[in-house]
Amino acid sequence: MILLVHPPVSKPCEPPAGIAKIAGFLRNRARIRCSLLDANLAGLTHFLRRDSPASDTWTERAKRSLSAHLDTLRDFRTRSRFARYKHAVYDLNRLLSVSDPSGEQALSLANFAHRKFSPLRSADLLRMAGRPEENLFHAPLQDLLDDAIDRHHPSHVGFSLNYLSQALCTFAMVGMVKRRHPHIRVILGGGLVTSWMRRPGWGNPFDGLVDHMVEGPGEQKLSAILGAKIQRGEGEVVCPPDYNAMPLDAYLSPGGILPYSASSGCYWGRCLFCPERAEGNPYVPASPGQVLREIGILVARHRPALVHFLDNALSPALLQALAGGPLPVPWYGFARVTEHLADEDFCMRLKQSGCVLLQIGLESGDQGVLNALQKGVDLSVARKVLRCLKKAGIAAYVYLLFGTPPETPTGAVKTLRFTVEMSECISFLNVAIFNMPARGPETEDYRTSPFYEGDLSLYKDFVHPAGWDRKAVRAFLDREFRKHPAIAAILRRDPPIFTSNHAPFFTLPVASAATGSSGHEPIA
Numbered sequence: 001m002i003l004l005v006h007p008p009v010s011k012p013c014e015p016p017a018g019i020a021k022i023a024g025f026l027r028n029r030a031r032i033r034c035s036l037l038d039a040n041l042a043g044l045t046h047f048l049r050r051d052s053p054a055s056d057t058w059t060e061r062a063k064r065s066l067s068a069h070l071d072t073l074r075d076f077r078t079r080s081r082f083a084r085y086k087h088a089v090y091d092l093n094r095l096l097s098v099s100d101p102s103g104e105q106a107l108s109l110a111n112f113a114h115r116k117f118s119p120l121r122s123a124d125l126l127r128m129a130g131r132p133e134e135n136l137f138h139a140p141l142q143d144l145l146d147d148a149i150d151r152h153h154p155s156h157v158g159f160s161l162n163y164l165s166q167a168l169c170t171f172a173m174v175g176m177v178k179r180r181h182p183h184i185r186v187i188l189g190g191g192l193v194t195s196w197m198r199r200p201g202w203g204n205p206f207d208g209l210v211d212h213m214v215e216g217p218g219e220q221k222l223s224a225i226l227g228a229k230i231q232r233g234e235g236e237v238v239c240p241p242d243y244n245a246m247p248l249d250a251y252l253s254p255g256g257i258l259p260y261s262a263s264s265g266c267y268w269g270r271c272l273f274c275p276e277r278a279e280g281n282p283y284v285p286a287s288p289g290q291v292l293r294e295i296g297i298l299v300a301r302h303r304p305a306l307v308h309f310l311d312n313a314l315s316p317a318l319l320q321a322l323a324g325g326p327l328p329v330p331w332y333g334f335a336r337v338t339e340h341l342a343d344e345d346f347c348m349r350l351k352q353s354g355c356v357l358l359q360i361g362l363e364s365g366d367q368g369v370l371n372a373l374q375k376g377v378d379l380s381v382a383r384k385v386l387r388c389l390k391k392a393g394i395a396a397y398v399y400l401l402f403g404t405p406p407e408t409p410t411g412a413v414k415t416l417r418f419t420v421e422m423s424e425c426i427s428f429l430n431v432a433i434f435n436m437p438a439r440g441p442e443t444e445d446y447r448t449s450p451f452y453e454g455d456l457s458l459y460k461d462f463v464h465p466a467g468w469d470r471k472a473v474r475a476f477l478d479r480e481f482r483k484h485p486a487i488a489a490i491l492r493r494d495p496p497i498f499t500s501n502h503a504p505f506f507t508l509p510v511a512s513a514a515t516g517s518s519g520h521e522p523i524a
Contacts, residue, residue, distance in 0.1 A: 001033045002026070002187075002226060003154040005145075007170040008043040008137055009112040010163055012252050013501045016040070017259035017310055018160040018190060018218075020241035025219040028239045030228035035152045036245045039144055039173065040166075045250070046140040047099045047107065048092060059098055062091035070252070076305060078254040079505040085254070089496050092252075105136040109252075109497050111165045112136075119167035120454025122205035128168050129175035129209055137169050142176050149181055156211075156226065158187040158218075167192065174209060187225065189214035195458055198279040199439050205455070216281070217264055240294035243302060252498075254505045255305025258298055262291045266312040268336060270374045273404070275458075276312060278440035288321030299328040306356075306504055309333025313361075316340050323349035332357035332504045337377045342384035347392035357395040357427070357504040360385070364400070364407065365418025372406035379418065386425035395427035395507040397500050402481075403434040403473040405446065408466045412473070416481050423486040428494050428503050431481065433473050435459040 004023060006016035019036050026032040048070075054060035062069070069088035072078055078085050089109070096107045106113045116134070117124040132138050149157075157177050161170045174186050188210045196202065197215040204213060214221045223230055241260065248256050265283035266276045286294075295307060307329055313336045314322075322331075323346060335358045340346055362382060364370050370377045389396050400419070402412055419426065435451065437443055438460050448460040461470075481487060495502040 001035070001152060001154045002156040002158055002222070003035050003037060003148055003152055004158045004160065005037045005173065006040050006160050007166045007173055008040040008141075009107065009110070009165045009169065010040055011110050011498055011501055012041045012044050013498055014251055014253060014257035014259050014308060015243050015246040015248060016160065017241060017261060018162065019158075020243050020246065020259075021261065022158075022160075022218055022222060023245075024239050024242040026222065026226075026228070027242055029219075029230050029237065030223040030226070032223065032226055032228050035148060035154070036242075037144060037148050038246060039141055039169075041247065041250060042144055043137045043140050043169070044096065044109070047136075048095050050099070055098070055101075058091075058094055062094045065091060066095065073252040073254065074249070076255045076505075079508055082506060085502075086496055089498065093497060100136050107136060112169060113165075114168055117168055118452075118454055119164045120452050120457045122455055124454075125167060125171040125456075126206070126209065129171040129178070132172035132175040132179070135169060135172035138172060138176075141169065141173055142180075145173060145176055146180065149177075149184070154184060156185045156187055158189065158222065160190040161188060161193050162191040164192065178209065185211040187212045187214060187222065189218045189222075194281075195275065195279060196456060198281075217284070238290060238293050238297070240297050243298070248302060248304075253305075253502060256302065257306045257308050257501070258302060258304040259308045259310050260291075260295060260298065261310040262286050262318055263311050263315065267315045268313060268376060270376060272373050272442045273434075273437055273440065275437055278437050285315060285318070288318050291318060292321060292327075295327060304329055307331040307354075308501075319350065322353045322355070324353075326352060327354040330354045330356045330504065330508070332359070334359040334361065336360075337362065337382045337385050339381060342381050342388060344388045344391060347388040347394060351392040351394050355394050356507050357397055357500075358389060359397045359399065359500060361399045364404070364411065365415035366407065366411035369404060369407050369411050373404060383422060386422050390425040395503070396425060397428040397430065397503055398426050399430045399432070401432050401434050402477060403464070403468060403470060405434075405436075405442075405462070405465060407434075408468055409472070409476065412468075412476055412481075416484065416487070419481075420484060420486045423490060426490055427507060428500070429487070429490045430494075430499065431477060431491075433470055433477075436462040 004019035006019050016038055023034050023036055026034050054063055069091050072084055072088040093109050096109060099107045104115045117128050128135060159170050161167060177184055177186055193213060194215040197213060212225050263285035265281045267283050269277055269283060309331060311333060313334050316338060319340055331354050337360060363375060367379050386396055400415060436448060436459055438458050447463040451457060451459045451461040482491060
């Protein structure tokens, strides 16, 4: 018996896909009993509902409106009430931000930080495991763990650690297990753990505290650790993620979202400075037929409002399959700029299949930059893609990355001009500044220095060959890019904090509203 835990803090808008996928495999293929604990949702809910005196007008108002705000975020009709939605998000975030009166620990709907402990230093994570009572979440997480262990009697507890914002709470929970339940073996896996373990020269600093560390997809490795024999079947085995034990009605979204991963790795896999490439993560897709069958099972079982594809990029083969027939509910995910999407008829078929939004990693509006980064993107094709998506009624959430090594100030201006030119076809924008990966063959070509102090840091500072450093990039974004009227109008549409996780809801026509307010009322 294994207890799978999703620790704080990540956006509490959808059930955690990692532990659900592992649970589906362990239960159906390895015949291993497991239970799931979304400690992130439970922990954040604890602080939202905690009865404590308000020290200012904003906090007092937010406390009075708590129930109404929670209802607003879970109401499908909220997509036609953007001002009310933003008000609810900001008030809920305010309640979390004042959770620690001392100010030593900072909590929000998307992040957690501690002044004394850094998630980038293994020594601090070990200290947190030894002193879990110094973590803001100690009391609620200890109760959650004790209750789950008392009810299920697991031999192992597995923690899914994907983001830096989860690291401190993960190790606090590891310490709680080791202190109160020393007979239980602890397993650590997830995306962040994989990034640590695939660094050259990795030496496990957590040996003696964590019993097993798992890199990459964990299904097979966990089965081996637990001594299970995997049940083999003829052909592909349909084994969807298991969300049955998840409190699906409790997540903060204007409709139930079911996350689903059709592949691991990236089918393109050639971009310079890409963590997937640097870590050597292979591309492993499920067949389009298996994907459609599993999604059909999940939708029939849970009746979500939206399916969220988690893939780094939906493959052309899967997009073709999706365009071949409608899914039972709307869906969204990442896609590369390809000739497929520059076909108007194809985009119309995607729309008819339920596609409401595609996330497009354009990165730059300078063809020279794209070529240097080996993005495989032609800007003339990108223009066609954006226009075809617009005509089909599919929202485009475009991602731009400034300050990459081949970019210059002139290139950044080209990106600004491209964005303005295509602004009528861009529904949402994500604007980011480049971080140099700490490892990778391309990194060696630049003079680097520590970006963050800590032996677990995944990024470095670097000397830009054109002097286009982070300070200059940030000034350009603040003074020119974001202030352009066409771009500012796009940025104002972005849902605060939840961004792309909630953006699809605000692309749906009001006429498609269900009569009820259930967060899981299907849209189609």
